[in-house]
Amino acid sequence: MAFDGFVISNLVYELNNTILNAKISKIAQPETDELLFTLKGSNGQYRLAMSASASLPFLYLTDANKPSPLTAPNFCMLLRKHIANGRIVEISQPHMERIINFKIEHLDEMGDLCQKTLIVELMGKRSNIIFCDANGRIIDSIKHVSAAMSSLREVLPGRTYCIPATQDDRLNPLEVTEETFWDSAMTKPLPIAKALYTSFTGVSPVVANEICHRASIDGDMSVDSLTPDAKKHLYHNFAWLMEDVKEHRYEPNIITRGREPVEFSCFRLTEYVGSDDAVEATNSTVATDSAGNAGFAGADANESEYTMQHFSSISAVLEQYYASRNVYTRIRQKSVDLRRIVATALDRNRKKYQLQEKQLKDTEKRDRYKVYGELIHTYGYGLAEGAKELEALNYYTNEMIKIPLDPMLDAKANAQKYFDKYNKLKRTYEALTDLTAETRAEIEHLESIATSLDIALTEDDLVQIKEELIEYGYIRRKRTDKKAKSKSKPFHYRSSDGYDIYVGKNNYQNEELTFKFATGNDWWFHAKGMPGSHVIVKSGNDELPDRVFEEAGRLAGYYSKGRDNDKIEIDYLQKKNVKKPNGSAPGFVVYYTNYSLTIHPDISGLTLIE
Structure with a gap:
């Protein structure tokens, strides 16, 4: 997945059309390296999420809100002091770099109009969010970088801001002529695709391979193997793509193989779907399951061919991919000690x-x-x-x-x-x-x-798991610690036929669902012979349609150790036939008569209520 200069270009164009001249209404810092702005302008209210995470940096518009800590971090307080109620007057991308500059006008303590710049650098592990004054002097940053940490530049209060000198030898692709194209990229003893992305700013391997594919050239071939005509044809395809950027002709999309997203871009990637025969699903629905995994409507999970899913904006593409990945990454980091x-x-x-x-x-x-x-x-x-x-x-x-x-x-x-x-x-x-x-x-x-732990999505989910580890002696409870209270609740789904389905996230919730919440004629589901969630279908004493059994079985398969398997056998029976052995751990049951079904653990299309 390439968050390259072209995706940034599309994002800047979108931001200029939506939040330019908007007022900054609220500033929050939900994570140590993440900011969330609430903006109000003539086009309505927007939320702008940005992150300088080393593993998953991002920036996009979103409708989702995130809870913030009770005490705001220092960087958040600084931004509130300077630019709360400020107005975004300019949004730009310097030289196709993976950088977005926000110029913000605000009134200082004396009531005078001032200008500050918020610089968001989306450069992998070097990502940062830097706040500068009108003279380019750094006021503060979400990450401090000293000389001991980086030999390229310091990012500390009082220093003058400069773009990291990692790509000084690269040219702005929007300003390249045919002569400079030949002199820079076509003289390197490298594979063609690598020569392109090492010569021009913002060009990722994905874009370089796309240019080669459009020119009907193998990107792994050496530059020296190209004839003059082939080089000229390659330049023309390069120039046509740059013309699309200049004219803002973007096609935000995600490439999928079956249900799995394999790539995203702001251009049509013909190396995956061709130029005319792509299977498209414009304005189609994109569903996300509770674990943050994308499900794409219209994509057949059994097909091996690639399909291109169109989106109305690049923010929708980025949120679809990065928001789900961000939840997964954060919870993995916070659960590392328990794991x-x-x-x-x-x-x-x-x-x-x-x-x-x-x-x-x-x-x-x-x-x-x-x-x-x-x-x-x-x-x-x-x-x-x-x-x-x-x-x-x-x-x-x-x-x-x-x-x-x-x-x-x-x-x-x-x-x-x-x-x-x-x-x-x-x-x-x-x-x-x-x-x-x-x-x-x-x-x-x-x-x-x-x-x-694999199912957990929030810190409240981890609280219950930690409490279980303490209860069984794997973690020692400190004398000052009280028994933690968790707000975590089971997943609540609704079947296609309107029946409520509940899924336990951990052993405590499984115990609660099966022996306190479910009644005798409700149906109980569990993956056969492996750890997993208890799934309860509230039957209301009705005779359930076959589709409900299938959907509940898919949930039981997905929320189990075998969620990555192609097929899983599911046991199901009425709750009154499920018994708990004396002295067993929470969530452990026995049963002697049951039905079975075999399913593919795919929960796309199921409605998560809460």
């Missing part, structure tokens, strides 16, 4: 389980020692002194066997020796049988917690 604790406990218990199984296997020969002792008692009266073995008829199998003996012991002592071995292995077997079952149950419990 490490669960992974460590799982590893320890799996090793213990393997050792117990090995020891349990060693006890399988206990009955042989018992038989040896009995046979020595039966036939040992005729043993010669110092005998090393006894050959006797095993009256259990009617076969002759040889029994090893200790020549230093008599028959009675040899028999007792085997009985002692038998009794020791018998005691070991009885103890290990219980211990192995306990270890297996603990592994299943930890695997269910690991699945809950």
Whole structure:
């Protein structure tokens, strides 16, 4: 996915048509590296989200709001002090860089009109949001970069702002002539596509390969292999694309393969869908499931061909892709400690389980020692002194066997020796049988917690999982800590036929749904033989349509350990037949009669209520 200079160009054009001259009504900082502006202008109210996350930087218009911390961070307070109620008077992109400059007019403490600049750099791990005065001096930034952190430039209060000198040798593609194109890109001993994106600012590998494809040239070929006519044809395709940028002829789209998004762009990517025969779905609906994964209406999951999904704006494209990825990335970062604790406990218990199984296997020969002792008692009266073995008829199998003996012991002592071995292995077997079952149950419990961490979407979801880990001794509760209260609730879906379906996010919610919320004739669903959510369909004592069973089964498959599998077997039965074993962990149940169905864990098209 390429957030390149061309996508930025499309975004700047869109922002100029929507929020230029808008007033900054609210400024929030929901995350340490993320800002959310509420803007009011002649075109209505907008929200502008921007992030300088090293892993997922973005900027787009959105309708969604995000909760902010009770105490605003310092950078947020600084922006509120200077530009709250300010007006955005200019939005620009310097030289096709991955940078957007917002010039903002506001009144200072004396009531005089002043101008500040908010600079959003969307450059991967070097991303930043920098606030400067009218002279280009840095007032502050969302990330401070010292000389010890970067040899390219410092980003600190009081320093003069400059664009990082990482692409000084690259040309602005909008100003390139045919002569400079030949002199810069066509003289490099590189593959053609690489020569393009290393020669011009804002050109990503995706755009470089698209230009080559439009020119019917293999981008992996060397520049030296091109004939003069081929180079000229390549330049013409390059120039035509730059003309589209100058004339603002954009086509915001996402390329999908089945339901999976594989690329996005502000141009038609003919290398994926061709120039005329693309399967398009203009103004189609794009659904997002509760875990933030995109589902694209009109795309057949069984097709292997690429399709292009059109969007009305580049913000819609970016929000569709980055908002879902952002939720996933944030929650992964916040759950890393819990994941490490669960992974460590799982590893320890799996090793213990393997050792117990090995020891349990060693006890399988206990009955042989018992038989040896009995046979020595039966036939040992005729043993010669110092005998090393006894050959006797095993009256259990009617076969002759040889029994090893200790020549230093008599028959009675040899028999007792085997009985002692038998009794020791018998005691070991009885103890290990219980211990192995306990270890297996603990592994299943930890695997269910690991699945809950994969399902979690908010910090409230993590609070309940942490509380479970504390309750079972994996985390020690501090003396000053009180039992945490969580606002997390199960997912609530509505089926195509109007029936309410509830999905537990963790073991506590599974327990609550199954044994306190559901009634006897409600239907209960769960992925067979793997950790996952309990899914409850509120039947209202109705006979449910087949489609409801299928949709609930898809939810049970998706919210399980096997969500990436192509097919999953789902067990389902009425709740009254689900029982809870005494002393078992939360969310663990048993049942003895059930129905089964096999589904593909795809929940696109299902309506999430809350």
